[in-house]
Amino acid sequence: MNIYLDCPVFQDEKLSLSFLEGVIWNGKPICPRCNEIERIAPIGGNSTRLGVFKCYACRKPFTAKVGTVFDGSHLGLTVWFKALSIVYSSENKPNYKFIKGVLGVSHKSAYSILKRIDEIKGDGWKKVVGSNAKCCSKASLELAMFDVAAKRVEWFG
Ligand SMILES: [Zn+2]
Numbered sequence: 001m002n003i004y005l006d007c008p009v010f011q012d013e014k015l016s017l018s019f020l021e022g023v024i025w026n027g028k029p030i031c032p033r034c035n036e037i038e039r040i041a042p043i044g045g046n047s048t049r050l051g052v053f054k055c056y057a058c059r060k061p062f063t064a065k066v067g068t069v070f071d072g073s074h075l076g077l078t079v080w081f082k083a084l085s086i087v088y089s090s091e092n093k094p095n096y097k098f099i100k101g102v103l104g105v106s107h108k109s110a111y112s113i114l115k116r117i118d119e120i121k122g123d124g125w126k127k128v129v130g131s132n133a134k135c136c137s138k139a140s141l142e143l144a145m146f147d148v149a150a151k152r153v154e155w156f157g
Pocket residue numbers: 031032033034035036055056057058059060
């Protein structure tokens with residue numbers, strides 16, 4: 001398998017977060033707990049994690065990761081996106097050693113990434129394998145995001 005992961009969304013944490021926000025919110029943050037859309041503001045400051053918003057209706061902070069497969073993971077989104085792209089453009093499930101090698105993550109991380117991806121993966125990925133199997137790209141990431149969003153609804157409502 002050839003690995004093409006040079007698209008900017010795989011390199012830059014900020015870009016990958018914007019991409020996720022686009023998928024989850026379509027550009028406008030929505031509080032995952034109370035569905036507020038008006039009284040929401042980004043939280044700034046150097047000590048704040050990237051992409052944190054505060055809902056002034058329920059007073060809770062949130063990011064676009066809440067309720068997704070990325071929720072609670074210490075790994076960056078760029079790592080997750082690369083892994084999703086590889087899995088969604090592979091005819092056979094890549095093993096964790098391969099993922100570990102390509103992504104430069106620990107044994108445990110590679111194993112847990114694949115396990116989580118398994119939990120969200122629907123049947124959609126099989127459809128592109130034929131045309132897309134030889135390259136990992138943003139196209140396979142976009143496909144993966146359908147499953148990410150669908151599972152979020154299923155898990156989180
Ligand atoms: Zn809220």
